[in-house]
Amino acid sequence: MKRTFKWMIGFVALLLVVAACSSDSSDDTTETTAAGGGETETTQAAASGEVVDLVIESWRNDDLAIWEDTIIPAFEADNPNIHVTFAPTAPAEYNAILQSKLEGGTAGDLITCRPFDASLDLYDAGHLADITDLAGMENFSEVAQSAWITDDGTQKFCVPMASVIHGFIYNADAFTEIGVDVPTTEDEFFAVLDAIKADGNYDALAMGTADQWEAATMGFQNIGPNYWLGETGRIGLIEGTEKLTDQQYVDTFTTLAKWADYMPDGFEAIAYPDSQALFTLGGAAIYPAGSWEIGLFNEQAEFAMGAFKPPVKTDGDTCYISDHTDIALGMNPASANSEAAQTFLTWVASPTFASMYANSLPGFFSLSNHSVTMEDPLAQEFLSWRDECESTIRNSYQILSRGEPNLENELWAVSATVINDTVTPEAGTTILQEGLEAWYPPQQNG
């Protein structure tokens, strides 16, 4: 009996240890960090010999090949002691997965930064390192850095990598076949759509509302800046001098609602990959786009493509484009290899990287001050609008999506329902404005 008792104590003790290990992850993290700290010292001591591993967290799983075949080899050629791994997750899950990895202490050394609050929250929670003094940060303008700085502008935490520009990509062969020209004004735009519809061989606009975000991002944020005059309107909303119920926002939605007639049948259930496929298979003539599509479209479409910027109301009006700060790279402060991570970030700020990244990923335009020549004609077309038009970023991204209900989520829903014709443009803007007034003080006066 005594023997059994001893055995039982041992067994229970073992189980308790297992249970303790599993529930006490915070202790684990401290341990890892402590051990990691020690490792850094050894790495630095043996700087010449040891190979350091860096892991990049990213949502750009489409870019895996480019990172592995082009960007990382170029970096490793210059820095033979650093070995870099690109470890992307699916875009929709990235924020959630990254958050839990950072909290669990298992995240990579370099963190791809979403713009604005998602990254600011990570920085405030101590999951992104302060890189204000990093060598190379001087290569970026204030605007480029604006998405990854604290509200008071003193601390920076990500190296800006790229922006994306909105516009329309069209099937040039279809345009020739039907005999229409690239539109510059809104009337011309709808005349072109009518001509394509009358011809009947193509769906005029390749877009659906099932995933909702295309309606907001490729629709509302694409054509909107021409209505709310870019930065003027965006800042106006933040400062509370403009309201989402103002005429310019109602007009944007009214125009957007007209798109429904030109979209494929059953567009309410057409998802993002469906509309991409519809366009690249030659089934539709115009694709409301973000420049990030260029890479995929070049690969898949077998016809000539061109791009035109969001049409203005009357000929000669100043044009505004959404040139959205989209992606940056920061550093995990818990990284065991912070020195190597800094080396990598400085390299990301260099002209070599700017040119290589922009050209291997046509459609992601460098935010640095280095002048980059684009080899891809479609990408060059998008980029050329920076000189002709005023740039702005998506109006819901800075500050305005901090509260509940979340403006960005509401914009998705409202844009989709306005196109689906279940909500009128006026009612849609009222929903948005009420949501914003519920929590955002500058919008609450009157």
Next chain:
Amino acid sequence: MTSASTTTDVVRGISARRWRFPRHVAVFLAPALLVYTAFMVYPLLDSLRLSLYSDEGAFVGLANLRELLPGGSLSSSFWNALGNNLVFFAFHFIVQNPVGLLLAVLLTQHLLKRGKGTYRTLIFSPTVLSVVIVGFIWQLILSPLWGVVSTPLLGLTSTALPTLSLMSVWQFVGIPMMFFYAVLVGIPEDLIEAARVDGANGWKIFWKIIFPLLLPMLGIISIITYIANLNAFDLIYSVQGALAGPEFSTDIMGTLFYRSFFGFQLQSGSTAMGATVATAMFVVILLGVLVYLFGWAKRVETYEL
């Protein structure tokens, strides 16, 4: 407790003069108890506790829960999600049970000369498929661009939730079928024969003999379905995304929980609100189970055959 006291009696009877702690009972209970406590009970209680705190860690009592009630910031989303969840369950209850029963009856009747096993396996097979695969296949079948129907069933607020419910019913109908099948093959042939001798027709035999025997199983299946449906998340997420469109018409508590806890796009996640939604889910499920236990399980008659 009974087993413990019986053991004590045995121990007392055999050797000991004084009562001794039955150690082996503890040993046998320990593994399951510890693992279950560490991985189920503790996290559950801790998430209930979390719902009483703010994100900054301050104790706020029931203030988070008040956000779910009318007037609170999450109120409309929560009640919409709860309503959708009940509709989701109603579709399962109304469609899955009769269809499952019908299939089970067809399989036990002597209509099928051969291939009973094959049919049973085929009907059951979607159940073991990943929800992501089921969602993807149905999305393609129902796509207005490439699929068989031109109506955007998944894109209209009126049809999206019923369509998703029926997709789920299609996937899981094998489970009630198997349960009913097990009961049906267990009904002794002489009961039926005796009824037939007494002049009962097929309809009467079903309602007077078979159905009462099926009732306890119907309750079990329904409560299992209820728990699974109220906890559902994966199908909606894989087909409609975390925003559960169109216009939140397919938003259920699982997707609402996901958005509140992990955040979505520009919306930041909130541990406190996530835990609050989870607590509300727990309460709703608990209420359902209580209704089952006291309103159904205690009343329905179980027959020993």
